[in-house]
Amino acid sequence: MGPGHRETPDKMTLRFEASCPDGLCPGWSIILKGETPSEANKFEINFLCDRDDRVAFHFNPRFTESHIVCNSFISNRWGEEERCSYFPFATKEPFQIEIYSDDENFHVYVDETKTMQYKHRVEDLKTITKVQVVNDVSISSLEISKKHFY
């Protein structure tokens, strides 16, 4: 992989991807309903800047570590991880994740419980135009809707 690309030790398996050219943040809410397979290792929800490969928000539950790892990929490198040790996922258990953002933060709810928030590191929120779901997750539904308080 050359410069400007994320380096991933394992091959990524893309499960879902959608673009919104006018930007997803703030204002759009993503609700993912899914289940992880019995041999689940990790999965990711990424909010990306379509134009230049930045990852504004990487939400990465890791079953092997029982941690949720969050980060951003900016200027060709991962920044400082923000880890959440509250791990509400279990293999073969259905879950719902909602992620939306306001001007300051991404907000994450798992099964309607506030799990974490992540302060924006990408300055121009309008450049966040793509969302993707990757790796060990089986998606039963994914809803993208506009929140009305903006």
Ligand code: GAL
């Ligand atoms: C790396 C991993 C990336 C991403 C990053 C988050 O070790 O290869 O996929 O999860 O950590 O900090």
